[in-house]
Amino acid sequence: MIYLDNAAATPVSKKVIEAMMPYYSELFHNPSAHYSAARNVKVALEDAREDIARQIGARPSEIIFTAGGTESANLAIKGIMDTYPEANCVVSAIEHDAVAKSAQHYECKIAPVDNVGCVDKTA
Ligand SMILES: Cc1ncc(COP(=O)(O)O)c(C=O)c1O
Numbered sequence: 427m428i429y430l431d432n433a434a435a436t437p438v439s440k441k442v443i444e445a446m447m448p449y450y451s452e453l454f455h456n457p458s459a460h461y462s463a464a465r466n467v468k469v470a471l472e473d474a475r476e477d478i479a480r481q482i483g484a485r486p487s488e489i490i491f492t493a494g495g496t497e498s499a500n501l502a503i504k505g506i507m508d509t510y511p512e513a514n515c516v517v518s519a520i521e522h523d524a525v526a527k528s529a530q531h532y533e534c535k536i537a538p539v540d541n542v543g544c545v546d547k548t549a
Pocket residue numbers: 433434435493494495496497499522524525
């Protein structure tokens with residue numbers, strides 16, 4: 427089978443599964459908790475945050491882990507629009523509901539798309 431929908435559903439890399447497996451099993455502790463096992467998980471989480479930041483040239487404080495797409499879209503849209511209410515918000519006409527419904531809370535323009543789904547820059 428040739429599966430071409432990786433934009434919306436991607437198989438997790440074997441390396442990621444391997445790296446995460448301890449945290450899905452024996453190191454399952456809540457990193458925000460205060461007992462020692464949880465503090466060890468917090469250290470690993472902060473190491474990961476620093477590693478990702480270093481790899482993309484960001485500061486660790488700029489790396490925010492979310493649980494999924496809806497949370498990420500809401501964080502981005504509401505974060506920007508609540509911080510910069512004068513910002514121009516434009517979303518495409520074919521956004522996932524997670525984006526479209528978040529954008530509905532603001533005066534966002536809807537950019538039309540052409541017959542292959544690209545934003546029509548002439549509109
Ligand atoms: C662009 C986009 N945003 C948000 C979501 C929703 O993601 P989640 O189920 O992780 O909240 C999806 C899911 O397919 C998506 O493709």
